[in-house]
Amino acid sequence: MSLLTFFTRRNKEPDTPEPDMPLVPTAPAHEATNSPKVLMRFLTHGGAAVEVYEPAESPKYTLRCLGCDYDFSSTTSTYVREDANAHASNCRAMPKPTA
Numbered sequence: 001m002s003l004l005t006f007f008t009r010r011n012k013e014p015d016t017p018e019p020d021m022p023l024v025p026t027a028p029a030h031e032a033t034n035s036p037k038v039l040m041r042f043l044t045h046g047g048a049a050v051e052v053y054e055p056a057e058s059p060k061y062t063l064r065c066l067g068c069d070y071d072f073s074s075t076t077s078t079y080v081r082e083d084a085n086a087h088a089s090n091c092r093a094m095p096k097p098t099a
């Protein structure tokens with residue numbers, strides 16, 4: 001037995017085709033097509049986003065902090081925008097873990 005035998009790569013597995021992988025990553029569940037449209041975002045001190053949504057099912061603008069789940073709604077977009085900005089200025093929540 002020569003030394004070359006130890007270093008010769010043997011391919012015992014037949015070539016198997018790659019599993020079908022989507023070329024474009026699929027959208028996460030919270031980005032479904034029927035989710036409300038985000039009008040603006042504010043950044044908290046911890047790096048989470050506070051999102052302001054346009055009215056969808058009710059005539060109210062809403063905001064949600066994606067770090068601490070704080071929410072607020074009003075029919076006046078100015079109130080929601082100001083509250084989102086004020087919350088982002090005080091909130092120290094970090095983005096939620098994904099796993």
Ligand SMILES: [Zn+2]
Pocket residue numbers: 044065066067068069070087091092093
């Ligand atoms: Zn928050």
